[in-house]
Amino acid sequence: MQDEDDLVAAEDVLLFVNAAITSTGQREFHSGGGEQGLSLDFLHRYLMGNYRDLYAAALALDVNDHNAALIIRNLLRTSREAADPRAEGRLIARRLEALPPQRVYRLFRELRRAKVNNRRTRAVMRDWLAGRPDPAFEAVKYRGAFKSAVRHIHLAPQGELGPFLFDPHRGGPYATPILSAWMRAHYEQSAIYELPYTVAEGFAAKHGVGRDAFLERIAPRLTRLERLRLQESARGRDVKSVKADLSTMPLTRLASYALSLDLNERARRHDELAGALRAAARRCAGGLAGSWGAVAAVLDDSFSASGSAQKRRRPLAVALACHYLLEALASRYTPLWLSGRKDALMVRPYGATPLGERVLDALETGPDRLVIVSDGWDNSPPGLAGEVLRVWRTRLDPAGACAVVHLNPVYDAADFDVRRLSPTVPTAGIRDAENLVALVELAGFAEGRTDLPELRAHLARRVSDFLKEKA
Template identity: 80%
Template structure:
């Protein structure tokens, strides 16, 4: 679970992409070969999209190794997970299945049902034409209406009756038509027609998705395309934290009220009915230099810490944040300095909170090992009855240990990718502590699977 939540096979601060991919691949193969039912069950948990695709791919590629009951259960889990994934991820999975020559009956049925459930397959055919064509060909499907000609002989018809297909055809020679297409498609036509970037962004703004607006907002502002404005209050919490950290310190100060209000709104939305129910909470938040992450995952660990800060503020009735740098202004957080986790944990425990949460990559180095000793003595000598719940949330996968890096055996550690999953991960962390066994874990997974599939039936 820790690996499937945190790792995407990309470079991290302490390990390269090759190490990450090799380590993750080993874990997938090990779980698939030894605990196939538990491996499939992780699709019902909050794994990241990269690992959800890998799990589905591995299960479909080894259909012959599953018994009928397993195939039935896996089929429902895969179908439900694919319905929740972004379409590009699913089309990427279908293309990978084609490259791997996985074409059993279950695979074709899952591809057929997913394509049939798409709300507008003509839209997909325009936006992801090559991927849709590969999926149709691999699943041996015959798309009805004008989709077949569009996918395989797109320029042959003189005109289409399907509006979006006709708009795509006209966009080849008519500039006005491209502004009725999805942004990623229209961008290519804009380059073909040599349309100025600022003018293009201004006119395509109504067609942008929520996340496209967020991604393009700053570059559009520089070009003077004021129509591209994102409603920050509707953005996912961790994504919004990443956006804030990408801004310059001067911009953050200038827009402090707007950014803080947006982060708190997103945090309250994520907290839901748990808001204000967690009692006294202290958070130790890692903003050391390693929270920069890597060129592939720039400032990702710090963004998770910042998002957790605002979420815990919403969950707690009394909240104290302790940044490793000693910073008191969370909005100006930046990756800098060593990792004095031990000192900050001592400061947190000194406040006698009901919960102490540590959000860090676990590389305690100032001095090395102090955090582990503090937690060991606290749990075994000073608080053996667990009056203070301590949980370590780690946003970085440690390829060498096939897990996220832990601070102490006496404290549960869970991987975290998005702060929105914090509440569920704190619950799951009890299994990492070793006070519960495989029976309890299976029971927990059975409940999660039932809830996961019930949402699909609803």
């Protein structure tokens, strides 16, 4: 009976991890945001209530930022129930270091609105704020959220930050350059360009500065992601200084950017974009490049890969990024898009989902590994992919000479999991192609044969590695 209980527990944990990797509570192609949010909330409550230590350990896995913040909020809200507060605290502190600051400030505001103000919460917030590399910069860029956080934990900011946050116009003049620039920007246009872009934009509008002139002068202050977002609008305005450096972009984000361009623009910049994607993939592959042997990939570019208004083309971007990463990992690589397209950079979401046919084509190439990247809605004809995989695994390759894994970028709210193609093939949720290697390992636990001690050992290793990493 204990073994059966362990198996159920392992399945519960894997169910939650798949959801926490893929779902952000936003609308997907097949389900609305309300359904996503309710389904995700149930899984969080269930896992925390039954396996609190494993729930906390999920912070060391590749769960997305939305779910990492939910886990931290839930753990802090129920601090009294922690069996090992110190272990939870280390995981929370480490994950907060890894989260984008705007996400952390949003979490702190949610904790304040929920009136979560226990001693542990105050300590976590105080330590995170104390560790910020440039608190004056963040006090300017996230002023309202910064002030809300220090007020919630009754923290007295050091130096000029206190006057700046709570009575800025009576606290100056400031010796800190960025605080001084913020004050001067109220009446001096040149000071605008000493501020972060998001703050400077408001001052530029107040002073009536033309958009072209503003973008030209603020360009040196842009972050990498701001530069990428503004590049296309700046191109239309002929602002040449706003140009993103694609050579440093993360793989999945770069794939999303490429797909945001129309087909003519992609064709015009084909070599530039493909080169940047391959370079990003090689960085991700690292020492594993070329080590995966013969790899075949079935990649979903059907209409459902268009995602939703909130997650536009996200499933297709993940598939495109996985394509370039698998190309880097393989010694021999065969990509098979559902549409039959040969040029990955020109894919677009269109048509039905003939997964079964493409899986057959992929297996005929004799791969060492088959990777399927799809939302799992096999509909042309329905169920063919699952039947092909069942026969392959039970009749033609029972020894598992060809490793098969299904990576799904879409959470199915109705089933509390990512949609699976076959019980004989492991499935894992995926949000960013950068996590593909780790997720393929995790998918091995989803074949129905893993017991809880084995999964606990895996999570313990991931937690240990996570706590050793630098943010």
